[in-house]
Amino acid sequence: MTDFHAVIAGKKEAGGRARTVLNPATEEPVGTFPECTEAQLDAAVTSARKAYLHWSETDGEVRVRALRQMADLIESHAQELARLLTLEQGKPLKGRGSEFEVQACVSWLRATAGMSLPVKILEASEQSQAFLYRKPVGVVASITPWNWPLLIAIWHLAPALRVGCTVVVKPASNTPLSTLRMVEILNQALPAGVLNVVSGNIGYQLPEHPGIDKVVFTGSTPVGRTVMRGAAGGLKRLTLELGGNDAGIILPDANVPEVIEGIFWGAFINGGQTCGALKRLYVHESQYEEVCRSLTQVTTSMPMGNGLDEDNLFGPIQNQGQFNYICELVEDARQGGASVLCGGVAPQGKGYFYPLTLVADVTDEMRLVKEEQFGPVLPILRYTDIDDVICRANDSEMGLGGSVWSSSIEQAKSVASRLECGTVWINGHGAVSPHVPFGGVKSSGIGVEFGIEGLEEYTVIQSMHIPDH
Known part of the structure; x- marks a missing residue:
C-alpha cells in the first residue's frame, strides 16, 4: 500500500x-x-x-x-x-x-x-x-x-x-x-x-x-x-x-450489422459507468429480435476480470453500493416480467463484478428504464410509431445525451432534432471532443x-x- x-x-x-x-x-x-x-x-x-x-x-x-x-x-x-x-x-x-x-x-x-x-x-x-x-x-x-x-x-x-x-x-x-x-x-x-x-x-x-x-x-x-x-x-x-438516462432510437431502415458494435460500446464503455452512456435502447418491432440476437452475440464475447490482466476489456463495478443498486434494478425488472438475454447474475467470489447484461421485454414504467442504472446493463424496448417513441425517449427528467441510428442521415437528423437533450449523436453514442460543447438540459x-x-x-x-x- x-x-x-x-x-x-x-x-x-x-x-x-x-x-x-x-x-x-x-x-x-x-x-x-x-x-x-x-x-x-x-x-x-x-x-x-x-x-x-x-x-x-x-x-x-x-x-x-x-x-x-x-x-x-x-x-x-x-x-x-x-x-x-x-x-x-x-x-x-x-x-x-x-x-x-x-x-x-x-x-x-x-x-x-x-x-x-x-x-x-x-x-x-x-x-x-x-x-x-x-x-x-x-x-x-x-x-x-x-x-x-x-x-x-x-x-x-x-x-x-x-x-x-x-x-x-x-x-x-x-x-x-x-x-x-x-x-x-x-x-x-x-x-x-x-x-x-x-x-x-x-x-x-x-x-x-x-x-x-x-x-x-x-x-x-x-x-x-x-x-x-x-x-x-x-x-x-x-x-x-x-446524471443522464440517454435514449437511443434505432430507426426501421438501420443496417443492424453495421451499427451493432457502435451501440454496444455506446452502452457499455467503462462498464456503463458513464453519464453519457446509452442507457435505454428503443428498437422498432420489425428489427427487435435481430437487434436482441446480434447484441447478445457481441456482449457475450467480451472478457471481464481484473483490469491488470491485459486480456480483459471490462472490469468490476467501482464500489459495493453501486453494485448492490445494479443487482436491485435487474431483479426488479426480472420480477416485473422482463427477459434477461445474458448476464443478470453476479458471479461468486471477490470483487464487485457484474456481467454485461441485456434485458428485453421491458416497459417504460420499470425502474431499470426510469432510473439511471450507471452500470453494465442495457434495457431494450420495442416501439412501433416514430412520434410515440420520441415522446417516450423524452419522458425523463434527464436530458444529457441521445442518439439516432439510421441508414438515412436526413431522417436521423429530423428525429434527433426532436430529442430533449444537450448532445445528440447519429450512428454513434458518447463520443466527445475538446472543441465541441457538451452539457445537459432539464x-x-x-x-x-x-x-x-x-x-x-x-x-x-x-x-x-x-x-x-
Missing part, C-alpha cells in the same frame, strides 16, 4: 486520519489518503486566492506553455497513472480503459492550450468604441466523480487554468489516489498555489466556502442539487454536469463544458466603453 497526501501550495500535507481505498476487483487495500481537516481546506483556498493575484495577470502565452508542459508531464508518467487508476477504479489497463483515459488527459490539455478568448469589438463608430473582455472568474472548486477520475479533473482544471483561474480539486473518496498523484505531478509545471487538492468529506464544504468564486461539479443529480444549494448563499457561478445540468463556450464558463464579462473625443 502507498500513502497519499493532499497537495496544498505545491506541498504534501498528511491531513487528519488516513482512509483506505479498496481495489474493486479484489476488495483489498490499494493505499490510503488523508481525511483533510477544516484548517487544511481553508489553507488550500487561501493558497489559491493568493496565487490568483499573480496567475490571473500572467501573460496568456505563459499559461499556454504551462498547459503544454502539464500534458508532457502526464505523458511521461502515463504508465504509473494508468496502473494506479486501474487499481482504484477497476477499469482495465488496455482497450478503452486506463491507458485510454490518461492519453485523453494529454490530448485535452493540448487542445485547451490552443484555445483563446480574444477581445470582441462591439462598437467602432465615430461617436464611441465598445469592447467586451473576458476576465477569469477567480478561484474554482472542482468536485469530481469516481468513474473517470483523471479525465474529468482535467476537463475542469484545464480551461480554468487556461483563462487565469486558480483551482482547488476535490476527488471522489472512492478514487482519490490517482488524482492526488496527478496533481502532484502537474504542480511541477505551475507556480505554488495555482493548483491545490483536498480529499475526504471536508471537501463537500467547498461550494459554500467564502473564498470560492465558482464551482464545477460532475456527478449525480441529487448531489448536484446539494452543491447548488451550497453555492447559492454566495451567488457563486456554477457548471453542473449531472435535470442533467447547468452550463456546458468543452470548446470556446466551455472556456467562457470560467470567465466573467467586462464591457468597456470609450467615447471618441
Whole structure:
C-alpha cells in the first residue's frame, strides 16, 4: 500500500486520519489518503486566492506553455497513472480503459492550450468604441466523480487554468489516489498555489466556502442539487454536469450489422459507468429480435476480470453500493416480467463484478428504464410509431445525451432534432471532443463544458466603453 497526501501550495500535507481505498476487483487495500481537516481546506483556498493575484495577470502565452508542459508531464508518467487508476477504479489497463483515459488527459490539455478568448469589438463608430473582455472568474472548486477520475479533473482544471483561474480539486473518496498523484505531478509545471487538492468529506464544504468564486461539479443529480444549494448563499457561478438516462432510437431502415458494435460500446464503455452512456435502447418491432440476437452475440464475447490482466476489456463495478443498486434494478425488472438475454447474475467470489447484461421485454414504467442504472446493463424496448417513441425517449427528467441510428442521415437528423437533450449523436453514442460543447438540459445540468463556450464558463464579462473625443 502507498500513502497519499493532499497537495496544498505545491506541498504534501498528511491531513487528519488516513482512509483506505479498496481495489474493486479484489476488495483489498490499494493505499490510503488523508481525511483533510477544516484548517487544511481553508489553507488550500487561501493558497489559491493568493496565487490568483499573480496567475490571473500572467501573460496568456505563459499559461499556454504551462498547459503544454502539464500534458508532457502526464505523458511521461502515463504508465504509473494508468496502473494506479486501474487499481482504484477497476477499469482495465488496455482497450478503452486506463491507458485510454490518461492519453485523453494529454490530448485535452493540448487542445485547451490552443484555445483563446480574444477581445470582441462591439462598437467602432465615430461617436464611441465598445469592447467586451473576458476576465477569469477567480478561484474554482472542482468536485469530481469516481468513474473517470483523471479525465474529468482535467476537463475542469484545464480551461480554468487556461483563462487565469486558480483551482482547488476535490476527488471522489472512492478514487482519490490517482488524482492526488496527478496533481502532484502537474504542480511541477505551475507556480505554488495555482493548483491545490483536498480529499475526504471536508471537501463537500467547498461550494459554500467564502473564498470560492465558482464551482464545477460532475456527478449525480441529487448531489448536484446539494452543491447548488451550497453555492447559492454566495451567488457563486456554477457548471453542473449531472446524471443522464440517454435514449437511443434505432430507426426501421438501420443496417443492424453495421451499427451493432457502435451501440454496444455506446452502452457499455467503462462498464456503463458513464453519464453519457446509452442507457435505454428503443428498437422498432420489425428489427427487435435481430437487434436482441446480434447484441447478445457481441456482449457475450467480451472478457471481464481484473483490469491488470491485459486480456480483459471490462472490469468490476467501482464500489459495493453501486453494485448492490445494479443487482436491485435487474431483479426488479426480472420480477416485473422482463427477459434477461445474458448476464443478470453476479458471479461468486471477490470483487464487485457484474456481467454485461441485456434485458428485453421491458416497459417504460420499470425502474431499470426510469432510473439511471450507471452500470453494465442495457434495457431494450420495442416501439412501433416514430412520434410515440420520441415522446417516450423524452419522458425523463434527464436530458444529457441521445442518439439516432439510421441508414438515412436526413431522417436521423429530423428525429434527433426532436430529442430533449444537450448532445445528440447519429450512428454513434458518447463520443466527445475538446472543441465541441457538451452539457445537459432539464435535470442533467447547468452550463456546458468543452470548446470556446466551455472556456467562457470560467470567465466573467467586462464591457468597456470609450467615447471618441
